[in-house]
Amino acid sequence: MGALEISQIKKAYGPLQVLKGVDIGLDDGGFLVLLGSSGCGKSTLLSIIAGLAEPTSGDVRLDGRSLVGIHPKDRDIAMVFQSYALYPNLSVARNIAFPLEMRNVPRADQEKSVAEVAKLLRIESLLERKPAQLSGGQRQRAAIGRALVRKPKLFLFDEPLSNLDARLRSEMRHEIKRLHGILGTTVVYVTHDQVEAMTLATQLVLMHDGQVEQQGHPSQIYDQPRTMRVADFVGSPPMNFISGKVKNGRFRSDTCPIEFDYNGPHTTSDIVIGIRPEAIGVATHGQTSGIEINASVNLVELTGPEQxxxxxxxxxxxxxxxxxxxxxxxxxAIRLSVAPQSLHFFQASNGNRL
Ligand SMILES: Nc1ncnc2c1ncn2[C@@H]1O[C@H](COP(=O)(O)OP(=O)(O)OP(=O)(O)O)[C@@H](O)[C@H]1O
Ligand SMILES: [Mg+2]
Known part of the structure; x- marks a missing residue:
């Protein structure tokens, strides 16, 4: 069990208000990914959940029990950081066993747990090595092993893969997804990586300036971003925005010769149209069915199967x-076409979805 409830968490460092009333809920066994620009308070929130920092006010509950004031080691939470901080002079096996040793678990039980975890992480052959004799990915596995061995109710990951190269990252991402599938432990995971966020999360939370901007299933956040900020942050490359006005049932842009019949929600104010890069097609021959846009090509970047x-x-x-x-x-010149149903509409004055 490990249902997490974060209510009205505030945190100030002196005059600096870092968290401004954060509310997040996560079901037992859920995988929550925290996204947000640098400095928005993600690590601070993890530290508060782990008990490494105290909130100024608010409550964190795990399975209905308030964690405020409870010592970190009594919280049943394990944390994995970006810098894996293994003990350099201990073997992988002793590193993994360390949390059990601290809790005076009998030697035989320790060895059994280490063997189990090593099998799960496929590092059985590395147990006698020292951290310096491991690759980056292997080291990260050992660090995850040390968190796993405690069988906590909740895992906290703070950008655990950001030191790894692209290939190892995706390998470890699969590994974490596989482990979560097997163990079913609740996870809160911080990342800057779009692919990690979209593929791992059962719940995605976008934080901005110490507050939750939106929480939901990744597809919900991607398909129905509540604000322009969320729309801009989730998706790569980011959504295109075109500002303009609706008059007599027609949208006309302020900045370019784009106009079309408007079928969006009723509005009398200035609006911003959002179009995802993947929702724009290239019109090859003859008529297009969608909104047609005549553009000129500036730059082409081939990424492999796509450009x-x-x-x-x-x-x-x-x-x-x-x-x-x-x-x-x-x-x-290039002729583009956009299906009207793929458009997003935002209010220009505050960036909220219409
Ligand atoms: N111990 C501290 N004392 C004072 N200010 C702090 C302390 N820890 C964090 N802060 C400030 O709180 C804000 C949020 O920091 P935090 O580390 O939570 O951001 P973050 O979202 O994790 O950013 P990043 O993506 O860069 O890791 C920052 O402005 C930071 O400078
Ligand atoms: Mg951080």
Missing amino acids: LISTRVGGQDLILTAPANIEARPGK
């Missing part, structure tokens, strides 16, 4: 992703 095409329409940049076989050359 990122940066275009310009009047005073407006539009970036789109397209299959690699679509012809696009810098300086050339």
Whole structure:
């Protein structure tokens, strides 16, 4: 069991209000990913959950029990950081066993637990090595092993993979997903990586300036961002925004010659249209069914199976992703098409979704 309830958590360091009333709920066995720009308070929140920092006010409950004032070692929570902090002079086996040793677990039980965890993490052959004799990914496995061995109710991960190269990252990401599938332990995980966030999370939380901007299933956050800030943060490359006005049932941009029949929610104010790069198609021949946009190509970046095409329409940049076989050359004209149902609508004055 490990249902987590964070209510109205505030934290100030002197005059600096770092957390401004954070509310987050997570079911037992859920995998929550915290996303947000640097300095928005993610690590501070993890420290408060772990008991390494005390909140100024508010409550954290694990399985209904308040954790405020409870010593970190009595919280049944294990934490894995970006810097894995293994003891350099201890073997992998002794590193993993360390939390059990601290709790005076009998030697035989320690060895049994270490063997179990090593099997799960596929590091059985590395148990006698010292950390310096391991690769980055192996070291991170050992650090995760040390957290796993305690069988906690809750795991906290603070950017655990950010020291690894792209390939190892994706390997470890699969590993963490697999482990979560097997163990079913509740997880709170901080990352800057979009792919990690979207693929690992059962719940995604976007934090901004010490507050929760939106919590939901990743697909919900991606498909229905509550604000322009969320829309901008989730998705890569980020959503395109076009500001303009709706008049007599027609949207007209302020910045470029884009206009079309408006079928969005009723509004009388200035609005911003959001279009995901993957929702823009290249119109090849003849008629297109969607909104048509004539643009010129600025830059083409091939990423392998896809290309990122940066275009310009009047005073407006539009970036789109397209299959690699679509012809696009810098300086050339390109005809784009967008399905009206893929548009997002925001209120210009406050950035809220309409
Ligand atoms: N012990 C401290 N004393 C004073 N200010 C602190 C302390 N710890 C963190 N802060 C400040 O609180 C804010 C939030 O920091 P925090 O580490 O939670 O950010 P973060 O979201 O984890 O950022 P990053 O993505 O860069 O890791 C920052 O402005 C930071 O400078
Ligand atoms: Mg941090």
